[in-house]
Amino acid sequence: MTTNPSRIDEEKSSHYPGWGVLAAAATGVMVSFSPIVPYTFSLFLDPLHAAFGWKREAMGAAFALAAITVALVSPLIGVLLDRFPPRRTILPAILIFAVALASLCWLTPHIVQYYFTYFILGLVANATAQFAYTRTVLTWFTTHRGMAIALLLTGSGIGSILIPPLTEWMIEHHGWRSGYLLLGGIALLGFPLTAMLVRNRPEAAVVRAEHHADIGMTVPAALRMAAFWIIAVITILSAFSENALVTNLASILTQHGVLAATAALALSIRGGAGILGRLGVGFALDRVSPERIQSFVLALSAAGTLILAFAGSSWTVLLGATVLGVGLGSEADVTPYLLARYFGRRHFSALYGLSWTAYAIGGATGPLWIGHLYDGAGAYLPRFIVYLAAVAFAAVILSLFLQSNPKRVASERELPSDAGVSFEA
Structure with a gap:
């Protein structure tokens, strides 16, 4: 079966709704777990050591905990994204992610709180990142699918360039607690566009009605x-x-x-x-x-x-x-x-x-x-x-x-x- 010619023509138009969905998704990826946590984690090591005396190895264990959690829950998040509209998974995850980041500003000398927060970050990490948005982008693009995926992932690269220096400035001028509050605020920036624009292509319902849902x-x-x-x-x-x-x-x-x-x-x-x-x-x-x-x-x-x-x-x-x-x-x-x-x-x-x-x-x-x-x-x-x-x-x-x-x-x-x-x- 050949690709629908009208679909090809649509994707060539600058007014094609899929480009708006892609822009919103790339913005969400730009302020997601992928650019925020890995690229700012090391900025807080010295301030936290100075504040609480925690060793680098002990703090590094929190990041490892988050990474392991991401690995374990990603298939489950994938099942949710396959079964439900994307916003039902992404929007709650963004809120949890932002609140968890901001809550690090209230850290105490008890490092268990630090570990627990990174566990929560790992639980929702891929529900905020490119992993969560890719499926939706795939529903909108066929002839330009490769470029669409690349632009989506570029959002993470842009975030990794912009967010660390901004965070470092905040830590230097206002302290590490303000740095975590800033990251929590940045994480929320993807919420409005995701709520308004990120959705699967409406024709998906038509495809299901035509009994093509079992294909794949x-x-x-x-x-x-x-x-x-x-x-x-x-x-x-x-x-x-x-x-x-x-x-x-x-x-x-x-x-x-x-x-x-x-x-x-x-x-x-x-x-x-x-x-x-x-x-x-x-x-x-x-x-x-x-x-x-x-x-x-x-x-x-x-x-x-x-x-x-x-x-x-x-x-x-x-x-x-x-x-x-x-x-x-x-x-x-x-x-x-x-x-x-x-x-x-x-x-x-x-x-x-x-x-x-x-x-x-x-x-x-x-x-x-x-x-x-x-x-x-x-x-x-x-x-x-x-x-x-x-x-x-x-x-x-x-x-x-x-x-x-x-x-x-x-x-x-x-x-x-x-x-x-x-x-x-």
């Missing part, structure tokens, strides 16, 4: 396919390599003789290149096989890692950071695209949640592994980074097995527009 794989059926497990293992390997490197990048560079200012510049360049990379991948996804794009961006991440392992000058460091940035995170654009393409959208969010669990496994074990190597050697040896590059290249090799298949279940050429989307706004 069930979760058990998808789990019996090799394609799902290949995607999951690729996700684990890439997250293992990338998170191990990024969480230690500044320390690795400075220990290898790179100036601290150059290391900081490399981190900034990596972030900026990541935004450009995602937009480029989004543009390419609408025109090139997503399997080939996935192999390419994974290869870029591996190559950037390898360059940094042997960086002996500032320009080499910046080159490696640029290459790494273009590839790093771009596979996150490809994963939801592939899931919808292979398995349909009937249970897309549940399957997407399982892919986030896979990401959490790799993302948590990578930093622990390189930390273990560091503790044993007392330094970041170049061969450690080569090991990470080897893991990344393993993901590239595995991705080659994920070839285009003309019988793919969820190909837009085989399913009617919005097939598998069962619930209206």
Whole structure:
């Protein structure tokens, strides 16, 4: 079955409602868990240590608790998003997220309160982030789906650039308690637009009435396919390599003789290149096989890692950071695209949640592994980074097995527009 021509024409129009939904969703992602918690967590470490004497390891355990909670609850959040209109899940999550962040301004020396709050943040994290908005965006776009996903994820990149310096200014001038209140207020900025605009495409109800709601794989059926497990293992390997490197990048560079200012510049360049990379991948996804794009961006991440392992000058460091940035995170654009393409959208969010669990496994074990190597050697040896590059290249090799298949279940050429989307706004 071919894609509805009127749908294609609609998406080309600047007045197409889907672009408004996308803008609202990207705004929600910009002030969600993804850019706020990971990118501001370290800003509060020194102030909290000064206030309560908490050790770094003890405070780091709170972040680990949140990450583990995200991994465990993401599939459940996915089920809710598949069964109910998106706002029923997203709006309460935004409120809980904002209140929990703001409540950190009332921290006491009892660190249990700190842990409990981060547990709550982990419970609602993916219900506020790109994970929650992706399914809705998929219902509105077919011919420009790749670019739509890229623009959605770019919201997180923009937030990670703007929110940390603003938070640091607030802490410096008004104290850490005001910093947490500010973050709570920022988290609420996505609420109005989400309430007004974020909803599944209305034609989803029509599709259901026409008995197309059963199109798209069930979760058990998808789990019996090799394609799902290949995607999951690729996700684990890439997250293992990338998170191990990024969480230690500044320390690795400075220990290898790179100036601290150059290391900081490399981190900034990596972030900026990541935004450009995602937009480029989004543009390419609408025109090139997503399997080939996935192999390419994974290869870029591996190559950037390898360059940094042997960086002996500032320009080499910046080159490696640029290459790494273009590839790093771009596979996150490809994963939801592939899931919808292979398995349909009937249970897309549940399957997407399982892919986030896979990401959490790799993302948590990578930093622990390189930390273990560091503790044993007392330094970041170049061969450690080569090991990470080897893991990344393993993901590239595995991705080659994920070839285009003309019988793919969820190909837009085989399913009617919005097939598998069962619930209206």
